[in-house]
Structures are given as C-alpha cells and as structure tokens.
Amino acid sequence: MVKMVQKLIERLERKDWPEILAIQTTALRAIADYMRLNDIPQVMPILLSPITDPLSHSVFDAEIEYYKQRLQLTKSITVHKPLMLMGALSSFFCMSPNIRLEKEEKQHSRRHLVEFTQVEMEFKEYDKYKFMEFVEGLVKFVIMRVKEECKDELKKLGRNLSYPKERFPVYESSDLEKLHGVDFDDKLSKLSDKPFWILSFKREFYDKEDKQVKGYYHNYDLIWPEGFGEALSGGEREHKYEDVIRKMKERKMDMTPYEAYLEILRSGKVPSTAGGGLGIERLIRFLTGKVDIDQITMFPRKPGQEMLM
Ligand code: ASN
Numbered sequence: 185m186v187k188m189v190q191k192l193i194e195r196l197e198r199k200d201w202p203e204i205l206a207i208q209t210t211a212l213r214a215i216a217d218y219m220r221l222n223d224i225p226q227v228m229p230i231l232l233s234p235i236t237d238p239l240s241h242s243v244f245d246a247e248i249e250y251y252k253q254r255l256q257l258t259k260s261i262t263v264h265k266p267l268m269l270m271g272a273l274s275s276f277f278c279m280s281p282n283i284r285l286e287k288e289e290k291q292h293s294r295r296h297l298v299e300f301t302q303v304e305m306e307f308k309e310y311d312k313y314k315f316m317e318f319v320e321g322l323v324k325f326v327i328m329r330v331k332e333e334c335k336d337e338l339k340k341l342g343r344n345l346s347y348p349k350e351r352f353p354v355y356e357s358s359d360l361e362k363l364h365g366v367d368f369d370d371k372l373s374k375l376s377d378k379p380f381w382i383l384s385f386k387r388e389f390y391d392k393e394d395k396q397v398k399g400y401y402h403n404y405d406l407i408w409p410e411g412f413g414e415a416l417s418g419g420e421r422e423h424k425y426e427d428v429i430r431k432m433k434e435r436k437m438d439m440t441p442y443e444a445y446l447e448i449l450r451s452g453k454v455p456s457t458a459g460g461g462l463g464i465e466r467l468i469r470f471l472t473g474k475v476d477i478d479q480i481t482m483f484p485r486k487p488g489q490e491m492l493m
Contacts, residue, residue: 192492196482203337204480207330208468212279214329215303218322219277224305227268229280230261234441237262240387244285254441257283262390265306266421266457267448275307280461288488294476295413295466297485305418306459312402312420315458316381319406319416320352322462323379330471343473348378352406357384369407369414376409389431391419404460412470418460425449 219226234253237260246257261280268276281301290296307315327347331338338345353376360368360382369382384401385391394400403419422428428449432439439446448454469477478486483493 188490188492192484195484200341201482203334203340204468204472204474206337207334207341207471208480210330210333211326211467211471212464214326215277215322217329218325222318224275224277225273227276227278229258229278230264231258231281232256233258233264235263235445236260238388238435238437239284240385243287246283246285259284260302260461261304262388262459262461263445265304265459266423266454267445269306269308269455269457270448270453273308275305278304279464280304286487290487291489293487294478295469296487297465297477297481298487299485301464302461303464304459304461306457308455308457310420310458312383312404312458315418315420315460316352316354316404316406319460319462320379323406323415324348326467327471341472341474343471345471345473346377350378352378353380355380355382357382369405370411373407373409373413374411376407378409379415380407380409381405382407385417387417387419389428389435389437390421392422393427393431402458406460406462408466408470410470412466414463415466415470416460416462418458420458421456423449423454423456425452 216226232255234255236256236258239259243259248255248257258280260282261278279301281299283299285298286296307318324347327345331345331347357368360372364371372380382405385403385405386399386401387403391401391403394402401419403417405414406416407413408415422431425446428446432442465477465480468480472480474480478484483491485491
C-alpha cells in the first residue's frame with residue numbers, strides 16, 4: 185500500500201500536467217466549436233438506465249438497485265441515441281461518461297480505462313459515408329487548433345503532431361484480416377502516419393447488417409496512426425423492430441429489460457440514423473503523444489487495478 189501511495193504522489197507531482205491539460209482544454213473547446221459551427225446541439229449524458237450498451241466483448245456489469253429496479257451504469261448511450269432523434273432534432277452530440285468494468289487482461293493494452301468519456305454523436309438519415317466525412321472534418325479541426333494554440337506545450341512534450349491533409353484511407357476489415365491477421369487494426373495503426381477507417385465489424389445488435397449480404401455490417405472504426413489504435417467506433421443503426429428482434433435472438437439476449445425500448449421501436453417512429461463515439465482520453469493520448477493512456481489521467485483507472493482514490 186505504502187509503495188502504491190508513493191507512486192500516486194509521484195504521478196500527482198508530475199511536471200507535465202499543465203501541458204497535457206492545456207492540450208485537453210483546447211481539444212474540448214475545438215470539439216464544442218466545431219459542433220456549434222455545424223449547428224449540432226449538445227445534450228447532457230445519461231448515467232443510469234435499466235438498459236445500456238450490451239457491448240460486443242465481455243465486461244463485469246456495474247449494477248445498482250434503486251427501489252427494486254436494477255439499473256446499470258452507462259457502458260455507452262448508443263441504444264438511447266436514435267430515440268433522441270424521433271422529434272425535431274436532426275443531430276446532437278454528448279460528452280458521455282462511461283463505466284466499463286473491463287477484465288484484467290486489458291490492463292496492459294495502454295488504451296483501456298474502466299472509467300472514460302466519449303463524444304457521442306448521432307445523425308438522422310445519415311449513411312456511413314456522410315458520418316465519416318463529418319468526423320474527418322472534426323478530427324482535422326481539432327488537430328489544427330491544437331497545433332495552432334498549443335505550440336509551446338507540444339514542444340515541451342516533444343510531440344511532433346502532423347496535420348492530415350488528405351481524406352483518410354478506408355479499408356475493409358476482411359481484407360485487412362487476410363493481410364495482417366486478427367489484430368489487423370493495431371498492426372496497421374503502427375504502420376500508418378495518418379488516421380484511417382476500417383469498415384464492417386460483426387458487433388452489437390444495433391449496428392446495421394446488410395439486407396443482402398449476411399454478416400456484412402454497415403459500421404466502422406476510426407484508427408489513430410503511429411500505433412495509438414482505435415479512436416472511434418460507430419455505425420448505421422438497425423431501427424426496425426423486426427430486425428432488432430431477430431438480431432437479439434441471434435445473440436441470445438435476454439429481452440426483458442428492453443421492453444420499453446422494443447415498444448418504442450414497434451411504434452415505427454424511430455428514424456434511420458448513423459453515429460459513433462470518439463474516446464476523449466484516447467484523443468488526448470494521441471494529441472499529447474503519451475504512450476500509455478494512464479499517463480493522461482491523474483488517478484489510475486486501469487482494468488484490474490486497485491483504485492486508491
Ligand atoms: N458509442 C459507439 C457507437 O455510437 C459504440 C460504443 O461505444 N460501443 O456506436
């Protein structure tokens with residue numbers, strides 16, 4: 185314990201917090217400005233709900249009981265997002281805190297925290313290409329601002345951040361897997377000097393599967409270059425009741441907690457949408473050039489690690 189406290193003291197006393205936090209402040213302001221310029225309103229996050237993102241990998245549930253109701257701490261608000269576009273809103277963004285009690289095998293990934301925030305975005309009637317174009321604009325805007333406004337901080341951190349001028353390359357996951365094996369995203373990230381997209385991953389029930397080609401998903405990941413790995417994931421959404429039921433059955437999900445959600449879908453009033461979530465801590469790690477995500481958070485929150493504070 186004494187040793188762990190000593191390490192925490194050393195972390196809190198580190199000299200580079202002003203630079204890291206100046207870059208973070210600039211990036212957060214750039215995100216808000218870009219959204220405002222594009223007329224995209226900000227909604228407040230949801231922290232508790234009977235349902236949350238089931239995720240496509242296994243984590244421990246973070247549940248509480250409140251007046252005999254089981255409520256989950258948010259893993260992501262992805263299931264909620266399309267419902268927020270049923271009325272007059274055509275898009276929104278949200279700084280959404282997520283709790284994912286990851287298994288300890290993720291401890292050394294250098295990009296997983298059990299508590300993090302993502303910029304969630306969702307757009308009515310968008311397809312994947314329109315969404316990807318929007319995100320590229322956002323990423324370029326943020327990098328430009330940080331390069332302009334944080335020259336001294338980047339220099340002090342020894343970070344040579346380059347501005348990606350061209351459109352980001354787009355790859356199919358199946359092609360990359362043939363070339364690089366299962367961890368193709370990390371391998372290509374190490375070989376790349378600009379962000380890139382990967383299309384089609386078999387994932388949660390809510391990402392749209394092609395009507396003709398079974399197993400082809402209209403979803404995407406944005407990957408940071410220089411080995412920083414996954415930046416954003418998202419997709420076009422299943423919004424039709426029958427498709428969602430079918431996919432929940434295929435995934436052998438317990439539908440009981442989803443009763444209200446399914447009833448809303450059954451009304452046929454949920455529009456077709458596309459969206460995604462960009463990890464804030466992963467963005468700051470990339471911008472600051474810190475090897476480990478743990479270096480940009482003051483209090484450690486790594487999978488499987490004891491939290492002191
Ligand atoms: N929020 C992401 C999305 O919009 C998914 C995720 O966080 N698992 O698709």
